Amino acid sequence: MATIILFAPLIGALICGFGWRLIGEKAGQVITTAMVFLAAALSWYIFLTFDGETQQIVLMRWIESGTLGSEWAIRLDRLTAIMLVVVNSVSALVHLYSFGYMAHDENWGEHEPYRARFFAYLSFFTFAMLMLVTSDNLVQMFFGWEGVGVASYLLIGFYYRKPSANAAAIKAFVVNRVGDFGFALGIFALYYLTDSIRFDDVFAAAPALAETNLTFLWADWNAANLIGVLLFIGAMGKSAQLILHTWLPDAMEGPTPVSALIHAATMVTAGVFLVCRMSPLYEYAPEASAFITVLGATTAFFAATVGLVQNDIKRVIAYSTCSQLGYMFVAAGVGVYSVAMFHLFTHAFFKAMLFLGAGSVITATHHEQDMRNYGGLRKKIPLTFWAMMIGTLAITGVGIPLTHYGFAGFLSKDAVIESAWVGSSYAFWLLVVAACMTSFYSWRLMFMTFYGESRAHANGHGHDDHHGAVHDAHGHDDHHHEPHESPMVMLIPLGVLALGAVFSGMLWYKVFFGEEAAVRDWFGMEAAAHGDAHGETAADHGTEAATEAHSETAATETTPAEGTVVDTEAAPAEGTAVATEAAPAEPVATEAAPAEDHAAVEPAAEGHAPGVAPKGAILMLPFTPEEQAVVDTRLDAEKAAKAEHAPTTMINAAHVVPSWVKVSPFIAMLIGFAIAWLFYIKDPSLPRRLAVQQRPLYLFLLNKWYFDELYDVIFVRPAKWLGNFLWKKGDGNVIDGSLNGVAMGVIPMLTRLAGRAQSGYLFHYAFAMVLGIVALVTWMTLFGGAK
Numbered sequence: 142m143a144t145i146i147l148f149a150p151l152i153g154a155l156i157c158g159f160g161w162r163l164i165g166e167k168a169g170q171v172i173t174t175a176m177v178f179l180a181a182a183l184s185w186y187i188f189l190t191f192d193g194e195t196q197q198i199v200l201m202r203w204i205e206s207g208t209l210g211s212e213w214a215i216r217l218d219r220l221t222a223i224m225l226v227v228v229n230s231v232s233a234l235v236h237l238y239s240f241g242y243m244a245h246d247e248n249w250g251e252h253e254p255y256r257a258r259f260f261a262y263l264s265f266f267t268f269a270m271l272m273l274v275t276s277d278n279l280v281q282m283f284f285g286w287e288g289v290g291v292a293s294y295l296l297i298g299f300y301y302r303k304p305s306a307n308a309a310a311i312k313a314f315v316v317n318r319v320g321d322f323g324f325a326l327g328i329f330a331l332y333y334l335t336d337s338i339r340f341d342d343v344f345a346a347a348p349a350l351a352e353t354n355l356t357f358l359w360a361d362w363n364a365a366n367l368i369g370v371l372l373f374i375g376a377m378g379k380s381a382q383l384i385l386h387t388w389l390p391d392a393m394e395g396p397t398p399v400s401a402l403i404h405a406a407t408m409v410t411a412g413v414f415l416v417c418r419m420s421p422l423y424e425y426a427p428e429a430s431a432f433i434t435v436l437g438a439t440t441a442f443f444a445a446t447v448g449l450v451q452n453d454i455k456r457v458i459a460y461s462t463c464s465q466l467g468y469m470f471v472a473a474g475v476g477v478y479s480v481a482m483f484h485l486f487t488h489a490f491f492k493a494m495l496f497l498g499a500g501s502v503i504t505a506t507h508h509e510q511d512m513r514n515y516g517g518l519r520k521k522i523p524l525t526f527w528a529m530m531i532g533t534l535a536i537t538g539v540g541i542p543l544t545h546y547g548f549a550g551f552l553s554k555d556a557v558i559e560s561a562w563v564g565s566s567y568a569f570w571l572l573v574v575a576a577c578m579t580s581f582y583s584w585r586l587m588f589m590t591f592y593g594e595s596r597a598h599a600n601g602h603g604h605d606d607h608h609g610a611v612h613d614a615h616g617h618d619d620h621h622h623e624p625h626e627s628p629m630v631m632l633i634p635l636g637v638l639a640l641g642a643v644f645s646g647m648l649w650y651k652v653f654f655g656e657e658a659a660v661r662d663w664f665g666m667e668a669a670a671h672g673d674a675h676g677e678t679a680a681d682h683g684t685e686a687a688t689e690a691h692s693e694t695a696a697t698e699t700t701p702a703e704g705t706v707v708d709t710e711a712a713p714a715e716g717t718a719v720a721t722e723a724a725p726a727e728p729v730a731t732e733a734a735p736a737e738d739h740a741a742v743e744p745a746a747e748g749h750a751p752g753v754a755p756k757g758a759i760l761m762l763p764f765t766p767e768e769q770a771v772v773d774t775r776l777d778a779e780k781a782a783k784a785e786h787a788p789t790t791m792i793n794a795a796h797v798v799p800s801w802v803k804v805s806p807f808i809a810m811l812i813g814f815a816i817a818w819l820f821y822i823k824d825p826s827l828p829r830r831l832a833v834q835q836r837p838l839y840l841f842l843l844n845k846w847y848f849d850e851l852y853d854v855i856f857v858r859p860a861k862w863l864g865n866f867l868w869k870k871g872d873g874n875v876i877d878g879s880l881n882g883v884a885m886g887v888i889p890m891l892t893r894l895a896g897r898a899q900s901g902y903l904f905h906y907a908f909a910m911v912l913g914i915v916a917l918v919t920w921m922t923l924f925g926g927a928k
Contacts, residue, residue: 143198143215146183146225147275149176150232150267158261161254169257173264174236180267181229188226193219193665195758197277204280208336216277216340219664219758223482224274224414227489230641231406232267234634236260238497239398241631242504246396248300259299263402266292270407274414279328279338282415286324286379289408290317296403297395309391316388320378324415327371330355334364341754344421351425365422369429372419373436376412380466383440387848389463393455397500400455405462405496406489413469413485417478421760430474431565437470438561438568443846445578449585450832450842453510454499457586461536462492464575471572472557475564476791478759479660480556483653487549490641491535497635498529502590504631505624506597512589519591521624526591528635533587535642537580537814542807543800545650552646555806556654560795562802563772569802576806580813588821657792666757669790763789 153176157169164172195218203213215221239259249255269288276282290313298310332338334353335346353364376382381389392404403409416423416433423430441464448460465488472481503510505522519526531548538554540547554576561568626632652663661668764772772794788794820827832839844850 142183142187143217143275144200146180146187146229147215147268147271149180150264150271152176154261154264154268157257157264161257161261166254166257170240170260173260174233174240177229177233177236177264177267180271181226181233184222184225184229187217188222191217191219191222193663193757195665195756209332209338211278211280211338213281214277215275217275220414220418220482221275221758223486225271227410227486228267228270228274228407231489231493231638232263232270232402234493234637235398235402235497236263238401238500238631238634239263239396241628242398242500243396244628247508248302255299259296259396262292262295262299263398266296266403266408270411273411277340279331279340279343282418283321283324283328286321286375286411289379289403289411290314290321293317293392293403293408296399297392299395299399303394306394309388309394313388313392316385317378320375320385323371323373323378324375327368327375330357330364330368330371334368340418344754344760345752347422347425350422363426363428365426366428369419369423369426370432372415372422373412373429373433376415376470377436378412379415380409380412380470381440381463382412382436382466382470383443384436386440386444386463387845387852390456390459390845393453393459397455397496397503400459401493401496401500404459405492409462409466410469410485410489413466413473413481416470416473417481417759420473420478421755423473424476424760424762430476432474433470434474434561434565434568437467437474438565438571439467440464441467441471441575442571442578443467445575445582446842447845448582449578450839451582452512454502454512454515454586454590455496455510457512457582458492458495458499461495461579461582464579465492465536467575468554468557468572471561471565471568475560475568476761477556477560477564477654477795478761479653479664479792480553480560480795482759483649484553484557486649486653487535487553487642487645490638490645491532491549494528494635494638494642495532495536497631497638498525498532501525501627501631501635502529504627507624509597512586514597515590516593516596517591518595518624522626524626524632525635528632528639529587529591531639531642533583535646537583537810538576538806539810540646540807542804545647547646549642549644549646551807552650552654555803556650556795558806559798559802560791562798563775563791563794573805573809577809577813580810581817584814584817585821588817592822593825654792654795657790660792661757661761664758666755666759666761669763761790761792764791 150173153173156164157173161169195216198215198217200213200215204211243256243259246255266289269285269292271285272288273282273285276285294310294314297313298306300306328338331343334350334355335343337343337346347365350365350368351363354361355364355367356362357367374385377385389404389409393400395403423433444460444463444467448457448464451457451460465484469481469484469488472478472484501522502515502518502525505518505525506515509515535548535550538548538551540551540555545552558569558572558576561572651659653660657669660666763769769789772788776788776794776797788797820831841847
């Protein structure tokens with residue numbers, strides 16, 4: 142079944158891309174869409190019936206060279222199942238939506254075929270993304286990683302006659318090369334140190350990597366941290382995190398369905414997926430995780446500030462994507478990978494819906510993207526309006542505070558913010574401020590687009606042209622006909638995604654961020670040891686404790702095989718295949734007393750024995766003594782009231798945060814909503830006045846913190862200067878100069894000399910021969926002979 146899911150989109154892409162001349166464009170579109178719908182249906186089946194045990198489905202032997210061995214295999218675990226659903230569901234709906242959106246495209250003439258190419262690219266992208274998420278080793282993942290990069294390039298540059306689209310495609314490709322170089326270095330380092338690229342081998346070696354040092358760029362680094370950062374640089378490129386984020390807003394040059402599929406729901410979340418997939422490594426790389434947290438929080442804040450002032454409807458949503466990806470990385474960075482996946486899962490639904498809704502608005506207004514030329518559209522396109530409204534309620538996090546009832550974004554975003562409060566106060570405050578700004582720009586988009594009077598005549602003269610002076614009879618705007626609702630084929634995907642945006646949070650809250658036992662069970666990890674804080678802290682975070690324990694009490698029963706189900710009571714602390722000490726309770730009850738006993742739990746906090754990969758899709762270790770101390774102080778007042786003993790894992794600690802922390806994102810959302818209402822409904826002249834008054838700040842945000850200009854000065858211009866210099870001086874003067882000098886100077890001179898030698902007189906030739914004989918005899922006499 143997994144194999145069908147993986148190859149169905151590829152088959153569709155090949156048939157549609159290469160065979161459309163035989164079967165016609167329409168047939169090609171139908172085939173690709175049907176294939177992806179098949180994959181989506183099977184993905185949901187796997188997702189809902191999956192038991193949590195990791196499976197490996199080997200498709201073929203792939204790369205074998207020396208000690209490097211890798212099969213082309215599908216790794217099916219909970220992470221894969223989540224990603225399959227996200228990728229295939231959104232892809233299927235986008236394929237369907239594209240029937241309507243791409244039906245009449247003004248960038249192409251009447252008889253130019255473009256739809257088959259578009260659908261083939263979409264399906265090829267889906268295949269590459271599935272390759273990435275089902276990979277069982279790093280090289281296979283890199284293949285998928287590059288595949289989605291190519292598909293993204295092709296789709297951003299789909300309107301290849303527009304110079305802006307070509308520039309955006311090249312920019313995306315080049316910026317991603319920078320990130321991918323880091324990713325590749327991380328893979329090299331892992332292979333160099335562990336002699337394998339298979340995930341299981343790498344994960345098994347993680348505790349050892351934490352104690353290895355590596356020399357890189359003339360400095361000594363801890364191997365786990367260095368590899369963690371290098372892999373994260375790859376994720377920064379794909380997931381548009383600060384520094385490598387500049388390509389994402391420009392990627393909006395592609396058709397809107399592309400933005401929804403690639404730049405909202407699937408490809409940009411590949412970085413988050415990578416960090417979660419490599420969680421067994423990041424659990425032993427605290428500095429790398431801290432870097433991820435700080436950068437994620439900064440990105441969330443940065444992108445939200447820029448989103449406040451953008452006018453292009455798609456760019457607002459693009460910056461919002463960038464910001465939400467920051468949230469996911471914060472969750473992964475503080476160590477609650479399940480919450481990162483939760484936000485990824487819910488975000489895919491509401492963000493794809495916002496993009497497709499924006500596409501519907503753009504179609505309705507005849508390809509106008511500037512929100513300053515919208516206004517009053519809610520009566521004209523009511524269904525699109527309600528879809529966008531649900532998406533906005535979801536992204537801003539509307540729900541009932543302190544309960545589990547609310548839109549998808551309410552549950553997942555709050556889970557991230559609560560975890561951040563335990564893990565990093567810097568991240569927590571930035572995320573709360575970002576939540577307020579998210580609410581502001583999302584409502585600003587809604588108010589400018591759907592409320593007020595139509596501003597279609599005003600041609601972008603700001604927000605206050607809104608008082609009717611610019612209208613003739615209502616609605617006779619530039620575009621000779623009224624905005625009209627999109628066809629049903631575009632509205633059905635919006636409706637389906639709306640269901641996800643409303644319910645996905647509430648339905649799956651328990652397994653992503655509920656009780657720890659439920660989360661562990663769902664992700665296939667082993668149950669936690671219920672030791673109290675002291676028992677846990679006794680364990681050393683390195684691997685020594687485990688190794689000793691291993692040698693002392695390693696009776697055969699104590700190390701169950703891969704698949705063994707370990708008794709919950711006395712299982713080791715963190716989701717792993719080998720319980721060092723506290724193995725199945727019955728046979729070894731004498732050594733491994735129930736986990737409440739301090740002595741027994743000593744190595745349990747260890748996570749896993751050296752040399753064996755942990756069990757389950759992700760790994761969440763208990764706190765180290767240092768972390769435990771920090772968390773205890775943060776939770777002090779609450780702890781006494783709520784918990785019998787101190788929470789020993791991040792996910793437990795996040796549940797007992799103070800109530801004000803849990804309510805803070807909700808309050809931030811209300812503040813953002815109130816300000817947006819004040820600015821765009823109550824007094825629409827306010828934004829203009831504020832922008833004039835705070836000119837430098839406004840320009841700073843409007844120009845995206847001047848990152849593009851900065852990069853232009855630092856990288857682009859020197860590169861152009863160097864290219865110009867090498868071309869004019871190097872190519873022109875040196876290479877052409879020397880060739881032309883030889884051809885036009887040296888050779889004619891030699892020719893003239895040779896011409897003189899050929900005189901035609903016999904005695905000249907005889908003289909030359911005599912000279913030759915004399916020279917030969919002299920040489921033989923001096924150097925040759927029988928010495």
